[in-house]
Amino acid sequence: MAFPKPQATLRSSTGIPTGRLAIWWVLASEVVIFGGLLGAYLMFRLGHPEWAESAAVTNTWIGAFNTFVLLTSSFTAVLGHQAAERGDGKQAAKFLVMTIFGAATFIGVKSYEWWYEISHGYTITSNGFWAFYYTAAGLHALHVIAGAVIMGFIAVDAWRNRELQRVELIGIYWHFVDVVWIFLFPLLYIAK
Amino acid sequence: MADTAITVHHDEHHAHEHHGPQGILKYLWSTDHKIIAMQYLFTGMFMGVIGAFMAYVFRMQLAFPGISVPGFGQVSPGEYNALVTNHGSIMIFWVAMPVLIAAFGNYLIPLMIGADDMVFPRINRLSYQIFLLSVIVLLASLFVPGGGFGGAWTAYPPLSAVGEYNQTSIGASMWLLAVALEFIAFLLGGINFITTLMNSRAPGMKAYDIPLVCWFIVIASILFMLSVGPLIAGAVMLFFDQTIGTGFYDPARGGDPILWQHLFWFFGHPEVYVVLFPAIGITIDVIATFARKKVFGYKLMLYTTVATGVLSFFVWAHHQFIAGIDPRMANIFTITTLLISVPIAELCFVIIATLYGGSIRLTTPMLWALAFMAEFLIGGVTGIFLGASGADVYFHDTYFVLAHFHYTFFPIAIIGTFAAFTYWFPKMFGRMMDDRLGKIHFWGTIIPFNTIFIPLFVLGMGGQHRRIYNYQHFPELAGEGMYTLREIATISLLVMLAFQLVFFYNCIMSWWKGPKAPKNPWNANTLEWTTESPPPHGNWPEGLPNVYRGPYEYGHPDREEDYWPQNLPA
């Protein structure tokens, strides 16, 4: 039996839908978390030019491929949102599943990447660069996985034409995950 | 009327109503904001007892070094460090925040804006559950091999990062985990509060019709959300240093201990305003009600608070003047820190000005609210000594700092809590508290509070440093005069703790046998007083209220009565 929503949830004194307001606040706090981490990384990197040696090891092509995967998955999320707006829950669910598939691909590729790097001796304790590399990319990957899981639940609801407004919300979150990667990619892969 | 079965949790008590899951499941599974508020309130107060016990133990050791403390035993240097670390951490993260923000925020926001619950009741429940988990992890950390973390609540590495240095390696990681879980719980809670205040207001309630306590709790939540991020990142890095041997903070491996300090204090300074703002909001609402006065400059109060919040992001390194930062940076932070005193002073002046032209009744809640102002002023002005780098060189890490922040934190966490608790008790529990016992408790708390901490100012001025378990090793600090001051402080603490029994007795007897509370015992204006005491599930089952005016229309010339509830049509 669906949870009975209080009237509070249905009101909108600002005119903005409550869910959208909430997700933007979530994003604000996430921006500060990743901002703090990446800011710290930047300061260290500028102070440690020798890290360029380690940075050269990361595979720019794989990073670029993963960037492409994430961007595409953001695109399918947008298509899902459009379908939800039309009231087409089943179509929205299909696009969300494609997005989840993109997430899975991203994680799969990253797993291969890390397996390769670790087996060649580049672990999280190797040096400062690798410590940040695994921590930042790892935190990001956790957000990808968590987002994909939640997206799964929303897709199930959407298939049943329920809570279609949530498709947009998870899409916004997904774009954020994408944007964090857009920052990570140059910092970890391109700046050599 | 609702059924009332009695269940006693840690000397505290609840009132129940019938809705949804029954019995014990109700407490684990309710999504009602009022029940979640009670969960936070009682958990927070329970942790307050634990934190107070820790203070009792280490103050006994300080005044009577080597004594076998009744109820604890002898205090070893390692145990001393664990006690002060966990006392500080508990009081800030597991008492002040859950009680002032989570409990009163949860209870009051929907009621004061005329809503039936928070916008995301299930996330609300989840946030408490995560919070409860953080409590369990923290308390468990006290009993692991090595004992509780002993690196101070500030947890500076390398001490906090390396087990061999702090000798509490398991406790250290569990402490860190507990803090991280607490942060996540409050991030989730904050989303609820902010969104609910923005979107779920009663029809007719414009932004400036919102009671200031709600505004201030939400501003505090926003401040928290925007400042805690870097520390979460830093905590992940510290956790990795502790557990898998990364070197984020290890100079031998290219790391930097000062990085932690910046990440910590970038959050740590706004954090003090995160707890201050709710307490000030409570004080304002209580003063308005019992002075029967419109607040002097609602918008001014709001803007100075927002200004203080914004400025609070630019002062953090005043905690690090002598930490090894570039000395030129210290000058910048002296300037910003001194400047932040301007909006805070203005806020204090405006609150004091609210009394002008009023008709002041010294009820127990009013005594607490007035005491908040009187005592917080001491805390505020003594901060200036620490914000000015040239003076801080001497005062840093002395008991002067400790006395300063207790003169701010105690008003915030204890006085503010008692003001709120005695004011909203009738609404929350449906009974009136005994006012005479309330006043005995008040004086029995306030007077000893001052006789605890004024001696500590004196000790600090005499050069006594912090976090030292036994001053007998320092000839200049081991004199009789110094020990007399320590004894005065400790005995005052014992007296203050004894008087808290009056409070617990009052709570229990009032809840059990006190006179039934009407809807609006204080003749106040805000919406929570328009429904039953305690409110039923859904708050206004017969229909949510509309709003026609601001929250502080006391003494309006057009009215016969000296108050004008927000929900009465014109």
Added chain:
Amino acid sequence: MIPQASTYAASIDNVIILIAVLVGFWFFAAEGVFFWLIWKFREKPGVKTEYVTGNEKHLKRWITWPHALVLVCDVFIIVGAIQVWYNIKQRLPEAESTVRIIGQQWAWTFQHPGADNELDTDDDIFTVDEMHVEVDRTYHYRLESRDVLHSFSVPVFRLKQDAIPGRSITGWFEATQTGEYDLQCAEICGIGHGVMAARIHIESPDQHAAWIASASEAQAQ
């Protein structure tokens, strides 16, 4: 306050007094007005409250003027504090002698220059938990740590500086009064933080020379 034994102790105390005077004024004024208002506007039968919005000019003045004055006071304090800070932490007068101070869990090691007044030579004198300096002499200190953060604090100098592992931090002081005083660690450094008590011996030129002589001899043995 405790004895002033360095050239800048008095200036620090003066900043503290400046702050105390300015802040004390505001404190007593605010508390005074506060309690006066509570008394003056206590509940009286038949007297209704005034409906004050806070926009009344004659009342707002009581906020805006004090508000501006607080800012002026702040400026005085800022200037005073920065002057003192600059002197202690930003400038570095030429050293007549240099001492290395090493903090570790849980003791202080002091490396004094020997009779040649040069650090890092063979005749350097190492002591534990006692520092020997000559009065009226400008010293540089090089502060280091072997493990965690410590902090070198001499209350009678009013001086304090954190010691960071991996770094050597330089500062200065000049003692103005002979005697033996406490030296404390001012940053929690573990279980033994409370036993890192040391003493600083401020000696006259003769006393100091005598100490160097006897300590060097003892070390040579």
